[in-house]
Amino acid sequence: MVARLAVYGSPIAHSRSPILHRTAYHLLGFDWEYGSRDVIAADLPGVIRSLDDDWRGLSLTMPLKQAAYQLANTRDAMAELTGAVNTLRFVGSGAERTLFGYNTDVAGITRALAAVGVTVAPHVHVLGGGATAASAVVAAAELGALSVSVLARSPGKSESLIALGHRAGLTVDLVRFEDVGRLPQPQLVVNTLPGGSPPPVSYPVPVIAGAALLDVAYDPWPSELASRWADAGGPVANGLSMLVHQALIQVRIFAFNDPFQPVEDEENVLAAMLASVGLDMSGRPNA
Numbered sequence: 001m002v003a004r005l006a007v008y009g010s011p012i013a014h015s016r017s018p019i020l021h022r023t024a025y026h027l028l029g030f031d032w033e034y035g036s037r038d039v040i041a042a043d044l045p046g047v048i049r050s051l052d053d054d055w056r057g058l059s060l061t062m063p064l065k066q067a068a069y070q071l072a073n074t075r076d077a078m079a080e081l082t083g084a085v086n087t088l089r090f091v092g093s094g095a096e097r098t099l100f101g102y103n104t105d106v107a108g109i110t111r112a113l114a115a116v117g118v119t120v121a122p123h124v125h126v127l128g129g130g131a132t133a134a135s136a137v138v139a140a141a142e143l144g145a146l147s148v149s150v151l152a153r154s155p156g157k158s159e160s161l162i163a164l165g166h167r168a169g170l171t172v173d174l175v176r177f178e179d180v181g182r183l184p185q186p187q188l189v190v191n192t193l194p195g196g197s198p199p200p201v202s203y204p205v206p207v208i209a210g211a212a213l214l215d216v217a218y219d220p221w222p223s224e225l226a227s228r229w230a231d232a233g234g235p236v237a238n239g240l241s242m243l244v245h246q247a248l249i250q251v252r253i254f255a256f257n258d259p260f261q262p263v264e265d266e267e268n269v270l271a272a273m274l275a276s277v278g279l280d281m282s283g284r285p286n287a
Contacts, residue, residue: 002031004056005021005033006034007037007059008036008044008059008060009038009064010039012038012039012061015061017034018036020276021034023272024251027272028263032056041067044064044068048088051090057087058087060087060088065084065103068084068085071088072085074098074100075101075102076102078102078103078104078138081103081168084134084135086105087104088100089102100253102253105132106138106142107245109136109139110139110142111242112238113188116235118237120143120144120187121140121144121212122144122146122147123146123149124186124187125148126189127151127177127189128192129157129161132216133150133161137172147171149175152177155176187210187212188214189203189211189213190214191213191214195217195219195223196219196220198224209234212234212237214237214238214239216239216242217239218238218243221240237283240283244273244283247273248266248273
């Protein structure tokens with residue numbers, strides 16, 4: 001029996017997940033299908049109920065992560081902390097099927113940063129206060145941050161991140177973009193804002209030189225912010241590298257229902273997944 005998997009979200013047409021997962025499963029010798037489907041949050045419960053026992057699991061992207069969280073029968077620690085599920089693993093059949101929910105976005109962030117040499121960041125700036133900011137705050141805690149400054153146009157809309165930071169063991173400060181100059185030097189800046197728009201914050205070269213950047217957007221690349229960072233000599237990770245690394249953790253989950261169990265020959269699997277979207281092992285675009 002061929003196992004079936006897919007990524008759901010809306011819009012979904014330009015998702016890179018199918019090529020990443022198909023590359024991994026081909027290399028691993030798994031006879032698994034991986035597709036994509038445009039699904040909105042209101043339709044997700046019914047769509048999942050309609051899936052037969054051939055289905056092994058799903059990847060979820062926006063706007064489905066909160067809906068998937070609600071549908072999961074059990075959740076891992078990162079999903080519980082962020083309130084978002086981007087991976088559902090199906091175990092059992094029919095009415096006895098259990099939906100295991102995971103969040104691999106946090107691991108995607110920390111692994112993409114580790115690939116460019118960033119493993120510790122005491123103070124972090126997060127640009128934008130939307131859904132991805134929650135994963136960025138938790139990732140900051142994983143990197144040993146004591147405090148995170150979340151910069152947004154309307155900080156009041158992101159107050160839930162203060163409580164999230166408390167649960168993760170750090171302090172979250174909500175700041176308007178124009179007040180960035182009063183903040184302490186960051187060791188890491190995570191830009192969660194959509195790609196293609198000018199950055200709302202202008203960092204001076206000395207700040208850039210002392211900090212790494214993860215720009216979650218990857219189309220177009222390099223972004224204006226990433227170009228500034230590279231010109232100043234600061235380490236830069238991109239969102240496509242983050243996507244690959246979180247997908248690798250999903251491969252583990254779909255194989256073993258365990259995000260910590262490596263797959264066979266995992267380094268070569270990762271290299272092939274990165275190469276399938278034009279990246280080297282550091283997550284940088286191939287020359």
